[in-house]
Amino acid sequence: MTEFKKPIVGDRPAFDAEAEPFIDIQGVGKKFGVFTAIDDISLKIYKGELFSLLGGSGCGKTTLLRILAGFEKPSKGRVIIDGTDVTDMPPYERPVNMMFQSYALFPHMTVEKNVAYGLHRDGVSKVETRERVADMLALVEMSDFAKRKPNQLSGGQKQRVALARSLVKRPKVLLLDEPLGALDKRLREHTQFELMNIQDKLGITFVVVTHDQEEAMTLSSRIAVMDKGNVIQVGTPSDIYESPETKFTAEFIGSINMFDCHVKESGRDHLVAHCGALAQDFYLDRGVAVKEARQLWLAVRPEKIQISRQSTVENGVNELPAFIHDIAYMGTHTIYRIRLANGQILQATTPNLRRSSEGERNLTWEDAVFVSWEPSSMVVLMK
Amino acid sequence: MSRDAANKKLPTLSAGSIVKMAGDLSGKLIQRNWKRFVIAVPLVWLLIFFIVPFVIVLKISLAEGMIARPPFTPLFEWAEDLSFTISVTFENFRFLVTDDLYYSSYLNSLFLAGKSTIICLLIGYPMAYGIARSRSDIRGILLLMVVLPFWTSFLLRIYAWMGLLNKNGIINGALLSMGIIDEPLNMMFTEGAIYVGIVYSYLPFMILPLYATMEKLDESLNEAAADLGGKPFTVFYTVTLPLTLPGIVAGSLLVFIPATGEYVIPALLGNYDTLMIGRVLFDEFFSNRDWPVASAVAVALLAFLVVPIMMYQHFQAKDGERS
Incomplete structure (x- = not known):
C-alpha cells in the first residue's frame, strides 16, 4: 500500500491532545427494534481530516454516517459538530452534506439544476447561484454537461455531479457513502486522487464510509476499523496496517500470517515467544507489557517474509525450514504459499524486481526453502 | 499456405457465408412475421370490438330518425332502377349545438368528472404514498384491500350505497339512535351522493397507477433533498410531486x-335535476328512441374525451423518452 500526501500531515491535530475535535461522537448507539446496529461508539474527528469508517457489511458504518447526516436519530449518545449539538437537528438544518452511494441525482433535473438545488433552498441569489454552480462544475470537470439529464451520464460523470452537488453549499463536513463503489478499477484510481485533491483544495472535513480497505488506505488521513457496531481501532493507515491491535484488524486489512504462541521471556526491550506447534522460538526486538506464559498471537505480513534456498540468518532466529506449496504470479509481485513442517501454510509476497519469463523462475513447486523475517517485523496480538 | 490451398479454401468460404446469410435472412423473416403476428392480435381485437362498433355508431349518427325497425334511415340505398344513393345528414350534430340541454349536460358531466377526479387524487395520493412506503410484508395486503371491492359486482356496491344513504338507511339510523340528529338527513338523490358513488367506485383506478410510480421512487432522493436543505414540504413539492406526475396523469385520466x-351512479344515487351526458344518452336511446341523435351524442362525447387521451399518450411518450 502506498501512502500519498495527506492533508493532515502539516498540523496533525489528531495527535495533539489539546486540539478541539470538529466532530465529536459521544457514546452513540443505535438500535432498530431488537437489532443493535451501533453498540457504543465515541470518536473524535478533527478539522480538515479525511476520515474513513472501514468495516464489512452490517458493521454499523453506514448507520453512523446516517446519524451524522441526520437521517437516523441515535438511541443514545450525542453528536457535536463544530461546537453545536446536532443530535436532534433535522438533516435540512445541519451544516453537513452527503454524497450518496447511489448518487441520488434528481432524475427530472439537469446537471445544473441538481447542483443548484441546495443553493435555491438557502435562498442564494440567482447571479450567485449561477456563478457557484459553474465554479463547482468546473472543479469536477463537468461544465460541458451542465444541460444534460442524469440518465444521459456515465457512472463516473454521475459521481462527479453528485460530488459537485454535495460540495456547492460549502458544508462544514462532507459525508461520502462508498464514494468509489460503483466505479470500475481504472476510474476508481483516478477518482481517488481527485477526491484527495478536492479535499485538499477546499479544506472540508471528509467522512468516508467504505468496505474497501485499499480505498480507505489510500484516501484517509485516519481510519476507524469497525466491527459489529463498535470501533475496533482508530489510526493512520500505516498504524492500522503495521500495528494492528487486534486479530480482527490484522486480518481485515491485508493478509497476515499468525502463530499461536506463549510468552517464554518478556524483557523491557525484547520478547521471546514459543510456538508449540512448530517447536520454534520467535524473537521480537521490542518490549511488550505481558507476563510470561501468557498466550498470544505473533503475526507477520506476507511482504516482510524473505524466502531463500540457504539459511541466511545466524542462530536461526525467526527462520523456518519450509516447502514451496503454491505460486501465484501477479505481474508486479509473486505470491508464494509456503508449507511449514506442521502443515501450516504461510503467505509470502516478493516483488518481481527483474523481468523474467516462465522458464527461468528461481523457485518452483516443492522446493525446500527457508523463510525468515526481521525481529522488528512481527506484531503481537493478544488473545 | 500455398496458393493452391488458398484457392481451394475460397469456394468453401463463400458457400459457408451464403448458408449463413440465408440463415440470417430466414431468421429475420421469422422475426418480422412474429412481430407482425404479435401486433396483429390486438389490432384484430380492436377492429372487431372497437372500430367496427364505432363505425356503426358513426353511421347511425349521420342518418335521420324514422319510425321503423331499425329506427333510422339507411345510409346507402339501392333503388329498384339500380341507382345508388348515399344520404348523409349532419342535422343531428347541429341539433346538439342548438339545444342547450346537450351543451349543459356535457359541461355538467365534465365538471362533475373533474371534481370527482380531484377528490380521488386528494384521497388516493396519500393512500398510495402510504402503501408504497409501508413495510414490505403488509404492502401486499394493503394493495389487496384496494382492489378487493372489485370482487363484488359494481351494481351491487352502488345498491349498497343506496342502503347506506337512504332516508331510512344505516347512516341516518345510526345518527338518529345516537341522538346526533333529530330528523333523517336527506342524502339520497343529491349531487353529493353522486360524488360519493363516483369517488368510491373509481378510487382504486387512481391509487393503482399512483402506487406503481411511487413504488419505483428512490427513498434516497428524498434524503438527498432534505440533506441539501429542503424542508419536508419543499422536498415533496420539488422532488416527490414532479417524479410522481406520470402516475397522477394516468390515474386522473383513468378516473x-x-x-x-x-350513467349508473347518477341514475341510481343522483336526482333528476343533475343532467349528465350518460343519462341524456340513455334517454335518447330508450325513451325517445331517437337513435341518430343518441349516436351523435356518443360520437361527440368520444371526440371530447379523445383530447385528454391524446394528452396522456403524449405524456407517456415523453416519459418513455426520459427513462
Missing part, C-alpha cells in the same frame, strides 16, 4: 374518462 360518461 376522469369513465366518470364523464358515467
